[in-house]
Amino acid sequence: MPDFDDDCAWPRRLLHVPSMTSMQWAPGNYYGNDRAPKYIAISYTWAFDNPGEPVPQINYVWLDVACIDQTRGSAEMSLEVGRQAKIFKGATHTFAWLTKLSRQGYLSQIEKLQQQAKSSRAEAKSGIERVQRGLDGTRQEIELLSLDPWFSSLWTLQEAYLCPQTVFISRQGELMSPSEIDNPAERPMLLSDFIDYCDHMMTIVTSHEKKPQTIETNDKYLLALKRSIERSGMTGLRSSLPVTLLGAARHRTTTRATDRVYGIMQIFGFQLGKSRPGCDPHVEFSLAELEDELGRELLIREPIMSQMHIFEIPPQPGKRWRISQDSQPTRRLNYGDGKSVFDAMSVKAKLSTVTLECVNWGHFSGKICKFSKLVEIWNTKAGWTGGNIDLDGPEQWTAVHGPELARKEAIAFSQQHPDAVLLLLGLAEITAPPNDWSMPS
Known part of the structure; x- marks a missing residue:
């Protein structure tokens, strides 16, 4: 590709919808005859089957399968993976393609669940049972959306973090809406709406845990709702701190083990492993090597935040200094307004790594x-x-x-x-x- 600069904010390719042609970038930000065209980005998983047309009347779309060279070992693929933040943030709109739900099917099921929950609470014989049925109804509503394959991929978790204003579209490409009375063109269903709803429900769960009143902290309905919210990853998205997504990342799937880093590195703004400009695309990195590289970058750029995690199981020797898929963010990161937790802090230590007998160890000076x-x-x-x-x-x-x-x-x-x-x-x-x-x- 002629003179492409990896620091460029534009994608290497865009799909020209009228001709269904993957257009290469050209100097001046041209794609075919169009200069700096507006485009939308589509976030999806491979779980769809003959989904039909996406949102109509769009000339340019960024869709990874059409806009990234899919040849294994391709330098272009490795580099574009490291530019996801620029690509998604440059899009006019971002759409999340739900592959198991139709718009009408979703609305019908939501209405049915809400009616069932209302009747169930009315039939409850005690205050405890009424609360339990309410919690169970809420869990079913959340899972109706969150059990779609889009919520299972680590790559889509990263894309959700980069674009919280993502619009949900159905498997037929229809704009989703929160209810029957909402016109989807005027009031589409946004990812941010779902994030706020899950965050609100998690606040209710937490209030029951801190101050048990109607139900006990180990109530099975309370725990089931909490697990559903955690699996969805929505509470981590509420914060602007990327480390808070570590807990949700454990519930997401990847095709390759190394995608555990490649599929989430852009929330930190990093280009690691093969995605680093100038790196030989044929060089293979192990997951452990990529996790070490991610950890080192965090030590340098965000030394305080890099240590705001705990291990639920003992890490391997020489790995306690860095985050990993076995890490959980500390509770402090879930309070306050994201990064403002650290805005007033000045760093008082120097964190680095030393290698002894082929093992990287964390080093603290302070x-x-x-x-x-x-x-x-x-x-x-x-x-x-x-x-x-x-x-x-x-x-x-x-x-x-x-x-x-x-x-x-x-x-x-x-x-x-x-x-x-x-x-x-x-x-x-x-x-x-x-x-x-x-x-x-």
């Missing part, structure tokens, strides 16, 4: 302090607002809210873990008076 010593200092100050203690493995600590509970939890933790050492990654700017201290997270 200030450290015993947790028990810090608790002594906190214990002499008033005004604690709370914090979180997140640990690797099965040991669970509650989210700490309120001065007295924060004090008790911190003291108890320091007593149970007298040798615990804190590594100072960053500090927030203090704007409150010196006598108004708050417990950092």
Whole structure:
């Protein structure tokens, strides 16, 4: 392809719909005779079967199967995979192609579920049963959409993160709408609507977990709804922090093991492995090598965020320093407005890696302090607002809210873990008076 610059914001190819021809980019951002044409991007999985035409009256479409060289080992394929963020963000609109749902079928099933839920709650014999039936009805509504194959792919999770205003279209290419009364042309169903709905329902789940009233925290209907929301990946999309998608990524499928990194690296803005400009496309990288590369890039660009994760199972030797598919984001990342959690923080440590006997190890250079010593200092100050203690493995600590509970939890933790050492990654700017201290997270 003549003089194509990988830093260019345009795709290497666009599908010209009237002629169904894959047009190559040319200098000046020409595709055929059209200069810098508007285009839409379509996000889909390979699960569709004879889907028909996409949204009509569009001259140019970006569709990976038509716009990326599918030859195995192709340099163009590797490089375009690393440019997904530019391609999707440059599209006028992005559409998510649901391959199992028709518009009318979805609306009919939603109406049926809502009527069933209403009748079921009315027939409930107790307040507990009424809440349980409401939770179960909500789960079925969420799964009606989230069990479509589009929600199973790691690649589409990345595309959803890049384009939350994605519009849902049915298997026939019809615009989806939230209800019968909504005109899909005026009020189409957006991915962001579904994200907000799932986030709202997760807030309700969390409130039941924190303060059990009507039902217990281990209620099977509550847990089933929570699992459905987590599998959908929608709560991670609510935050602007890419690390929050790690939990959802574990529930997504990939064709190749290495897609565990290639299929999510663009949410961090990275071009890794074969997608790096100048890399030999015939060189193969293992998943472990790609995860190390992803981890190193995060250490450099986002040192604090790079460590905001925990392991539920013990990682391999030399892998604890980096995120992986076995990581879960810390609870602190689910609070606040995305990246603003770190906006007021200044980095106070240098993170890097060293290689010893062919194993990469994380290296920390900065200030450290015993947790028990810090608790002594906190214990002499008033005004604690709370914090979180997140640990690797099965040991669970509650989210700490309120001065007295924060004090008790911190003291108890320091007593149970007298040798615990804190590594100072960053500090927030203090704007409150010196006598108004708050417990950092």
